[in-house]
Amino acid sequence: MLCSIKSPTERRYVIRMWIMAALCVLFSLVAAVVFRLSHPHGILAYLVGVLPALPITGALIYTGVYLAEEKDEFQRNLLVQSLLGGTGGILAVTTAWGYMEDFAHAPHLDLVWVYPLFWLFAGISYGFVRARYR
Amino acid sequence: MKNRLRVLRAERDWSQADLAERLEVSRQSVNAIETGKFDPSLPLAFKLARLFETTIEAIFSDEN
Numbered sequence: 001m002l003c004s005i006k007s008p009t010e011r012r013y014v015i016r017m018w019i020m021a022a023l024c025v026l027f028s029l030v031a032a033v034v035f036r037l038s039h040p041h042g043i044l045a046y047l048v049g050v051l052p053a054l055p056i057t058g059a060l061i062y063t064g065v066y067l068a069e070e071k072d073e074f075q076r077n078l079l080v081q082s083l084l085g086g087t088g089g090i091l092a093v094t095t096a097w098g099y100m101e102d103f104a105h106a107p108h109l110d111l112v113w114v115y116p117l118f119w120l121f122a123g124i125s126y127g128f129v130r131a132r133y134r
Numbered sequence: 135m136k137n138r139l140r141v142l143r144a145e146r147d148w149s150q151a152d153l154a155e156r157l158e159v160s161r162q163s164v165n166a167i168e169t170g171k172f173d174p175s176l177p178l179a180f181k182l183a184r185l186f187e188t189t190i191e192a193i194f195s196d197e198n
Binding site: 007071072073074075077132133 | 158159160162163165166167171172174175178
């Protein structure tokens with residue numbers, strides 16, 4: 001997969017994102033094990049609970065770093081449009097779902113789904129944006 | 135925006151990949167600019183003009 005990426009900036013971004021994804025899985029496992037074995041309370045519970053969100057924050061920061069480092073303005077434009085699509089998609093869906101929870105008693109949507117759904121919408125958006133420039 | 139990139143490239147017998155390498159951008163970027171689907175920034179337009187040893191106006195025109 002990395003071999004097909006020609007730009008060093010893009011390659012660096014993909015590697016950083018994979019590292020953040022791996023850390024997210026690792027920290028989620030650590031948090032789950034800690035909560036199962038030692039049932040932390042108070043501030044410690046918050047600290048352990050927030051662990052998986054740290055690599056997620058890192059991934060968002062690295063996305064910003066990529067946009068700052070990428071010299072190819074067309075590629076930058078593709079990502080920005082995709083991220084806008086992802087942001088719009090997740091805002092629309094979570095807002096609509098919130099109203100459905102309030103008024104129609106729809107099942108509760110756990111907030112941990114916001115981040116993966118954001119990238120799902122950004123990915124779908126990327127496909128549409130790329131298709132427009134073919 | 136219309137442009138003469140394809141003609142200028144053909145005169146030099148360059149592929150889109152050749153031009154992309156000289157501009158330090160992706161081939162997709164060159165294709166998007168060439169087909170008029172993406173308008174380059176002023177710095178990239180200047181870079182193109184320098185590369186083809188001409189002016190920006192000789193490459194790009196705002197006629198539909």
